[in-house]
Amino acid sequence: MIKYYSVNGKIVTKEEASLGINDLSILRGYGIFDYFLIKQGRPLFFDDYLDRMQHSAKSIGLPLPFSRQELKQQIYDLIKANDLEEAGMKLILTGGYSEDGYTPTTPNMLILVATLPSYPLTHYTEGIKLMLHEYHRTFPTVKSINYLMGVNLIPQMKAVGAEDVLFHFEGHIHETTRANFFIVKNDDTIVTAGEGILEGITRKKTLELARKCYPVEERNLKIDELQTAKEAFISSSTIQVMPVVQVSETTIGNGKPGRVSQHLRQLFRELEKEYLSALLV
Ligand SMILES: Cc1ncc(COP(=O)(O)O)c(C=O)c1O
Known part of the structure; x- marks a missing residue:
């Protein structure tokens, strides 16, 4: 059972995890994400996905609020907290809380976990x-x-x-x-x-x-x-x-x-x- 997510570097319960309604991802759809699989409790092709996350963030001018090492640690901590064997993990970087509802500010970083989808x-x-x-x-x-x-x-x-x-x-x-x-x-x-x-x-x-x-x-x-x-x-x-x-x-x-x-x-x-x-x- 997935119990925890991560919001701006802090592990919180799914129920506690939240994002304010002034975030630019909600107001203007401004944000990026990446998605990778956890198998046998390990992120698959981890560095490839983190490279792409970095590329996406840079391309739309949003600074990643954590170093790669910090991000990796947060992901490992989340795997541990949820005792994950197999799951999908989503890193989301948003445009942040915007005063004028248009200009990006300090991004919010969310890490969500979900069960793996299966196909017939x-x-x-x-x-x-x-x-x-x-x-x-x-x-x-x-x-x-x-x-x-x-x-x-x-x-x-x-x-x-x-x-x-x-x-x-x-x-x-x-x-x-x-x-x-x-x-x-x-x-x-x-x-x-x-x-x-x-x-x-x-x-x-x-x-x-x-x-x-x-x-x-x-x-x-x-x-x-x-x-x-x-x-x-x-x-x-x-x-x-x-x-x-x-x-x-x-x-x-x-x-x-x-x-x-x-x-x-x-x-x-x-x-x-x-x-x-x-x-x-
Ligand atoms: C538009 C688009 N193209 C291609 C892919 C496949 O990418 P990946 O193999 O990294 O999952 C995705 C994945 O979500 C996508 O959204």
Whole structure:
């Protein structure tokens, strides 16, 4: 049972944890976050996520109120207080309490813990459907708290039986609302957008693994390339690697999860195990 969160460096009960209503995250949606998994009581790929958190904070001009070492200590303390084995942890940095309701001030830093989401096994064995939507996130490399478009599209997405929305803009595919997107061409080349995206940590790890076995291209991915793709998949911290078999009206390849996607899913799961066992040494 998750009992504690952290607010500005102090561990407090979930009930006590609060943020004032003048915070710029509430007034203007100004804030960033990051999200990583705790497995076997340890943060997974910890430094990669902290690097990205730092990048996001810097990009929108919010100073992180704690050093990396302090932040790590707070996270370890929170793991201990909650006696966590498996969980998702969210670091949130907000624009702070703003006198004029517009100008950022001293940021507030929250650390939230939640149980890990789980997905039906059939998503992996049969693949999922995505729904196309024309949109490009502002500050794409920043993990901002703004998910306005994605959340707004939930009813439409459900109506067509899609699991996520795939954003494209000016003929190019970027990413889904909460995951990176890849296609596999007939010659096993893996293609994913090279810019204009959130650089997912799962994407980074998956590409490192993929490069050992397949050609990889990080470049503009044309929407037309979906027509001839043999496979497609998405990646994120919670879903790892998940096959995509349909994008709006287009069936990908033969409509079944492909060999390359399944191989990468397997490699990613092994990497996670290796990472965790290396921490125990
Ligand atoms: C817009 C967007 N792209 C990609 C990702 C995947 O990133 P990661 O693999 O680090 O979870 C996320 C994760 O939340 C996201 O919000």
